[in-house]
Amino acid sequence: MDTARMLDDLEVKRLLIRTAAGDAKAFERLYRLTMPLLLGVTARIVGRRELAQEVVHDAFVRIWRSASSFDPLATHAVAWMVAIARNRAIDVVGSADSARVDAVGDDIDAIVDDAYEWSPAANDSLDRVREHQGLRRCLGELRPAERQAIVLAYHHGLSHGDLAAHLQRPLGTVKAWVRRGLESLKRCLEDGHLGRRRDEAGSSEAGSAR
């Protein structure tokens, strides 16, 4: 858990930019810093440690080769790397691997609460703290079926087909859950942003009126 909190997005971003310039030393630091996290993320998808190690290796090959496409103004460098590793993991798992899908846990609250970090770290910006709290609140406001579909798809890399098999519902139904759930989530997160902007505008008006 401590490792995750020590993952400083700014440091990762700095290393990624140097990696993009072909700096092998920076790439080595980046590897040692982020590999443990990526191993966990991919293992939840592929299920086996040895396979997860292969996936992480491939992901780092890809990160080295595509680091120049990392947007230096992006604020979520770790998320950029996680996306590459997750995509590799999703590519690797067979779509018909029913044993993997069966092994997936169904306690959505436990997944959300235990596998992700929600409490602010000392070096988090106020924006980051709000983003985290907003996402958790909005996840909680989803309909249970939509929430379950989205969390399982994200956390375990389940496809629509995997979800349909696991939840024993028609494919069209789970597709709609994911789509509608994501729409609600986005709307809720945007409302949160607007609310904050209104609050900020309100407090600055109040301030100037004084």
Added chain:
Amino acid sequence: MRLADHPMLDALCGEWLTGTLRGGARRRFERAMREEPRVAQRVEQFRREFAVSPRPVPGLVPSAAELDRGWARLERELDLTPAAAPWWRGVTFWRGWALTATVVAAVAVWRAAPGPVEAPPIALRPVAELVDAGKQPLIAAALSADARVLELRPVRPIVAGPAQSYELWVIPVEGGAPRSIAVVGDLGARIEVPAVLRERLRAGATLAVSVEPAGGSPTGAPTGPVIMTGVIGS
């Protein structure tokens, strides 16, 4: 239709981040992320809003030895070692050198003295002259034989302000989008060329420098003015 104008853009961004966009649909979406800056920006916005921080899995934290092995494998497969540890910096070499130094010194008394045993400078060959719009030469570019090292030698110091960076691009001989070689604050720089771009630095390719926000282009393509260009000679 460009994906940036697609009514389903937000739905696709969400499904891509969640991981439910698969197969051809995902490949098309990822191509659009590379080619359409607005799609990349939208994804980045989703990433910011859907900010999740996974925790490492207890019991899955790699040991130090595992990390060493993993790194060694990457280093080998991506050929990252040679520049980092040339043979003449190896410990064995220097131990051997220390043992035989006396003999060598004695022999050197009556033979032509050998050159200093220091890091041999990398041989760099001038390959291009970068000029501004008025054809004024601003920078001489020199490249190592293996295209690993590119050195920029400005005729006068050219240093970016605090809110800006210079970005060096190569436009391949066969045309296509400029590829970013490096982001620098000072154009008097020795640059390690990314491995994937080395073979593109050949005769006929164009080098260009643009002015970008600090940290480099936000889109992956030049966004600011191009202040100098030069074609690599044979």
